[in-house]
Amino acid sequence: MVHDKKLLRLIRVIPTVLITVFALLAIFIVVNYNKAQLSSDIHTLEQDFINSEKESIKTQVKQITQQIIYEKNSTVNTLKTTINNQIQQAHAIATTIYNNNKNKPEAEVRKLITDALRSIRFNDGRGYFFIYSTAGASIMHPILPHMEGTSKANLQDIRGNYIVRDLGRLAKKHGEAFYHWWFVKPDDKTKEYEKIGFGKYFAPYDWFIGTGDYIVDVESDIKQRLIKRIRNIRFGENGYIFLLDYQGKILAHYNKELLDTNVDRVTNAKNTETLQRIIKVAQQGESYIRYTSPLMPSTGKPAEKISFVVGLADWQWVIGTGFYISETQEYLAKRSKLIEEHHKQELYTLLGLSSVVTLFIIILSLLLTKYLARRFTLYEDKINADFTELNKIRVESQYQALHDSLTKLPNRVMLNEQIKQGIALSDKSNLQLALMFVDLDDFKKINDLHGHSVGDSLLAVLGEKFPKILSQHDSVARFGGDEFIFCFPLIQSNEEAKQKVKAIQALFKQEFVIQGKSIYSTCSVGVAMYPSDGTVAEDLISKADIVLYKSKSLQKGRSLxxxxxxxxxxKRDFLIESELRLALLEKELSLNYQPQICVKTSKIASVEALVRWNNKTLGPVSPDEFIQTAEDIGMIFEIGCFVIEQAISDIKQFNNNSISAIQLSINISPKQLIEPEFLPHLSKTITSLDFDASLITLEITENILISDLNKIQPILIELRTLGIKLSLDDFGTGYSSLRYLGNLPLNEIKIDRSFIDKVLVNNQTESLVKTIIAIGQFYDLTTVAEGVETKEQFDLLRSYQCDLIQGYYFDKPLPVAALNDKYIT
Incomplete structure (x- = not known):
């Protein structure tokens, strides 16, 4: 009986003990499993967050590096612009003094000018003005006043260049000129440095006023400006850009006490070794580096840090930034601690309930099981909610790294991946891909007129509109500034691509209301097709950019x-531009002269000067190609001066050797005509060559007049005052030709060759030509027909009493030697 009672107790106790043990074991397993899973997810989140931070600091360093490289490459242009501006001001001062004191003795005026310019300094005190006569005599030199009054015509640099002589010659010939030479610096007499000078001719005293600066000094100024800018860069509580040189000198740092000091003087051996590692990594190119930072700005204590560093070999600079591991760990630690506290609280609750369940195991076993299940479910939901919040933070960080903050569109980082995916999709379907480079026309004008906030708002609005025209697999990204790139895969034909272009341009047909202002804008589009134009993203972007440039040069608001x-x-346009800059220096430009024959006498009465260019690389280049390029790059005035000087010289010699003098016609570019120095140069050339101004006819086209008649008309009147004749070229091709006859002091009209070509086959053209000649007779103007190639054309024009004939029927354009041999009588 006793044994049965003991067995009964055992039976009662054993299930309770077993259930309790199993319950505790189950609780232990579940809690530890969730704890391990939580630890694994937190670790994954930490790695993703760190990778995102690494990409962010790399982007920041790359952007600053690109800015530095751009500034470095612009050193020479910066120097030239600075000294040019200074000389223009100095020349203006000298001119004003001269004009205001013409009644005074020359020696007194000269002294007034030199006194005014002698004390002026610029470029941090390095810059000064000097004055020489074009013969090489030193007029003023504030640094070396003892040289004044002596000749420096034979002064040479280490390479044998005659510094004063050559600069004076170029300044006198061109009015102003740049010049390179090598010379010692005032603070370093042991070495010669390259120097760029600029001189401007001062005609009243046959002087040239000049200045110069060393490239290395300008580069030093640029470095200091960049260092100052980098020192002020901050992001977040602990973010900054550090900059040091290969010798360990700290150039930029958040701790201003460390600036311009060497690391081995202000840090211990361990920190010096870390910085030497950073310098070594930068010298090899670029990389990430993990190390212990001496102190964290927000705490002032050492902290683990990951930095991205880049080396600039030319300047021996190390540029970098980074983030502190503790910043991410602090956040993750807070989240982990909160979850662990919840875990402990639930665990204690489970243990307490298990004790109660042990006492009432039989009755409450089912209820206890349900209760535990419910409690575990609640516990799991809390953990999942925490995981969801952590994942949300990670997704937001990834989004910011791949999207533009203003337009919310994908950025350049994500663009390449979108293009790769589009190419893969198009390959799979054996279809094409259209990549479209879109640029807003005159976006700078919008910023200038309405402010940058309006410009940014316009970009943001476009960021909302662009995605609405996309199909399932299409994409659009902001490339930078006001540039966007669309990627359209699965394109079946160019016609379909054109429809995509129209859809983009249609967005710009309506006004944009920005901040209560009506904004109208257009866009230009360059299109490259895969696979015909390129097989990788870089090639497609480059070629789309090329045609975008071409499209904008032809007409804004179109696609190509x-x-x-x-x-x-x-490529040819770029080559023409680069070669044209040297054409005058290489003496590649020459003149041909096409005779203009008097209809009544059938003898030469005039010639038209036609410029020709024969380049060693391109061969003969048509004026239709290089004249427009010369206008675009600002060389048209120099070329025009060459044509005027050479043509007047050639025809002067022709007339001296001929019984009867002939007229000279010269074409004038619109930009050349409005150049302030045009009239003085023309007048000076006529005077210096002792040429009869009445023998010169300047041919102007109607587009000159259309551009700004009020500005052009006084110039034309002054030309007529000098005795120079004026001819309206291509008469009849514009809309306002007749209006100009009554308002302008014209002497001649030229009938465009397009009318002469059709005069024998088109009755309307014949009547028009006859009418133009009659108009010329009515206004007492000489009429010239150009492009006459047949006897029939000549006979018809003669019957209409046209004055002069020009064309291959009589002669082609001739070099001056051939002109002299054939027509001098």
Whole structure:
């Protein structure tokens, strides 16, 4: 009986003990599993967050590096612009003094000018003005006053260049000129440095006023400006850009006490070793580096840090920034601690309930099981909620790294991946891909007129509109500034691509209401097709950019598809531009003269000067190609001066050797005509060559007059005052030709060759030509027909009493030697 009672107790106790043990074991397993899973997810989140931070600091360093490289490469242009501006001001001062004191003795005026310029300094005190006569005599030199009154015509640099002589010659010839030479610096007599000078001719005293600066000094100024800018960069509580040189000198740092000091003087051996590692990594290119930072700005204590560093070998600079591991760990630690506290609280609750369940195991076993299940469910939901919040933070960080903050569109980082995906999708379907480079026209004008906030708002509005025209697999990204790139995969034909272009341009047909202002804008589009124009993203972007440039140069607001012809034309345009800059120096430009024959006498009465260019690389280049380029790059005035000087010289010699003098016609570019120095140069050339101004006819086209008649008319009147004749070229091709006859002091009209070509086959053209000649007779103007190639054309024009004939019927354009041999009588 006793044994049965003991067995009964055992039976009662054993289930309770077993259930309690199993319950505790189950609780232990579940809690530890969730704890391990939580630890694994937190670790994954930490790695993703760190990778995102690494990409962010790399982008920041890359952007600053690109800015530094751009500034470095612009050193020479910066120097030239600075000294040019200074000399223009100095020349203006001298001119004003001269004009205001013409009644005074020359010696007194000279002294007034030199006294005014002698004390002026610029470029942090380095810059000063000097004055020489074009013969080489030193007029004023504030640094070396003992040289004044002596000749420096034979002063040479280490390379044998005659510094004063050559600069004076170029300044006198061109009015102003840059010049390079090598010379010692005032603070370093042991070495010669490259120096760029600029001189401007002062005609009243045959002087040139000049200045110069060393490239290395300007580069030093740029460095100091960049260092100052980098020192002020901050982001977040602990973010900054550090900058040091390869020798360990700290150039930029958040701790201003460390600036311009060497690391081995202000840090211990361990920190010095860390910085030497950073310098070594930068010298090899670029990389991430993990190390212990001496102190964290927000705490003032050492902290683990990951930095991205880049080396600039030319300047021996190390540029970098980073983030502190503790910043991420602090956040993650807070989240982990909160979850662990919840875990402990639940665990204690479970243990207490298990004790109660042990006492009432039989009755409450089912209820206890349900209760535990419910409690575990609640506990799991809390953990999942915490995981969801952590994942949300990670997704937001990834989004910010791949999207533009203003437009919310993908940025350049994400663009390449979108293009790769589009190419893969198009390959799979054996279809094409259209990449479209979109640029807003005159966006700078919007910023200038309405402010940058309006410009930013316009970009943000476009960021909302662009995605609405996209299909399932299409994408759009902000490339930078006011540039966007669309990627359209699965394109079946160019016609379909054109429809995509129209959809983009249609967004710009309506006004944009920004901050209560009505904004109208257009866009230009360059299109490259995969696979015909390129097989990788970089090639497609480059070629779309090329045709975008070409499209904007032709007409804003249009689109253009890439093709081989455009590619070759753009390359040729760049080559023409680069070669044209040296054409005058290389003496590649020459003149031909096409005779203009008097209808009544059938003898030469005039010639038209036609410029020709024969380049060593390009061969003969048509004026239709290089004249427009010369206008675009600002060389048209120099070329025009060459044409005027050479033509007057050649025809002066022709007339001296001929019984009867002939007239000279010279074409004038619109930009050349409105150049302030045009009239003085023309007048000076006529005077210096002792040429009869009445023998000169300047041919102007109607587009000169259309551009700004009020500005042009006084210039034309002054030309007529000098005795120079004026001819309206291509008469009849514009809309306002007749209006100009009554308002302008014209002497001649030229009938465009397009009318002469059709005069024998088109009755309307014949009547128009006859009418133009009659108009010329009515206004007492000389009429010239150009492009006459047949006897029939000549006979018809003679019957209408046209005055002069020009064309291959009589002669082609001739070099001056051939002109002299054939027509001098």
């Amino acid at each position: 598809f890439f093709n081989q012809q455009i590619d070759e034309q753009v």
